Amino acid sequence: MDFFAAGSRPSLKANAEYFTGTVWQDVIVEAPAPARVRALRVAFEPGARTAWHTHPLGQTLHVLSGTGLFGLRGAAPRVIRAGDSIWIPPGEEHWHGAGPTTGMVHLAIQEAADGKSADWLEHVSDADYERAPE
Template sequence: MADVTIRPAGSRATKTASSDSFTGTVLQDSMAAPQAPSRTSATLVTFTPGARTNWHTHKTRQVLVATQGTGMGQVKDKPPRILHAGDVAEVPPGLVHWHGAVAGHLSAHISFVETNGPDNTS
């Protein structure tokens, strides 16, 4: 019989995000990797004050669940919007956007995205 898998927080390695995809210091903690038939990944992303993603898109919808601090996101050609802990942002496929922390504040969110392989899970 199947059972629930529990991965203790201490069992997950935190990595520094690549400067190819982010500005400033950003930490990533993989919470769930896709397991067939599911293609959904979940990553806890922590932004130091003022850090953010570069402009980017995803092939599938991205859901960001703000968990800490004050974040911000922007869609190309629109004004930036603030994200507070508990807010949920849904980003449609192909939408050019960025997200991160406002100056002077940490920000963290869990990013859920479907993938067929390596993807920017910010």
């Protein structure tokens, strides 16, 4: 068993190669093999967002606080709010982040295939981010 007391692991600033704006990540679990689960608490400042990406085994997002946006390739973004949950199937190109003027925090849960839990693509353009939500 591994026990991690609250505050014993530092928050990590998300890699600018995969995120736009200021994003903080707190690891909840990175289970050792043969388990594959990884869960993160991700806090997006207003305007911050992920790059386009996919997950080999899918991803679940659960919004903990704030209001944000979730986008699929070729579609207008959707507004997401505290309490919303989203299942993203394997291989589906998507992005998620805060709204333009509001922060958003979500729990991101995914599994790794061959040690990899995401395939990162290009940054989300301002035009895609600013597209009127559904």
